[in-house]
Amino acid sequence: PTPNEQISALVAGIDSRNVLGSCDAVLSGYLGSAEQGEHIKRVITRVRAANPKALYVCDPVMGHPAKGCVVPEGVQKHHAEQSVALADVLCPNVLELGVLSASQPTTPTQVVCAARALLCKGAGMVLVKHLxxxxxxxxxxxxxxxxxxxxxxxxxxxxxPFSRPPVGTGDLTSAVFLARLLLGDEPRRALEHTASAYHAVMQVTSAVDEYELQLVAAQEQLVTPNQWFTARSIE
Incomplete structure (x- = not known):
């Protein structure tokens, strides 16, 4: 794992070259400890001081709906108490959404209620990347x-179909969604592009039944997916 202090040191190095103001976004993912979360918080503060319009997208990795939480309690607490309030976009799966909102959503309507509870705590929007x-x-x-x-x-x-579900799907989803926002997509359009690009990558990966996402083989479809999926309003 990345030593905690290197997280802050990396951004300090960028700042020392007077280019931090050109940073348009920060995307964070898996945290090995709550201490790493504190360094991420300092990074966000520093980046926003240099560029107040910079987005913070937080993928609060804690586990999988089929496996439960796999991170220390301190990481869960950090995300619930710090990440939610900091994030312009929060990207939990349904398990992580439940942990952050102290609920157990089992329907789309309950997912919306849980997500809105996080909006009340400061998050700008919530992308639930796997229902x-x-x-x-x-x-x-x-x-x-x-x-x-x-x-x-x-x-x-x-x-x-996969004989072994591939890794990195949540990272892919969060990254593509952020990229589309930075390219100027409205949130609904960014969601549609993300879902379409995700499916394209998964199709290529499924065809060869690989554990690693076939990002290079599917790279053109990250930009122009061959099949488009449409978002519908949750009533």
């Missing part, structure tokens, strides 16, 4: 939701 059992058709579709103060969108793509 799993809380989706409309969990055995048929891979489903996501995007919730802000005024709208709630749902999107689904077909589940694909």
């Amino acid at each position: 799993a059992h809380a989706g409309y058709r969990p055995n048929e579709s891979f489903e996501m939701a995007l919730v802000d103060a005024h709208t709630a969108w749902h999107i689904a793509s077909p589940l694909l």
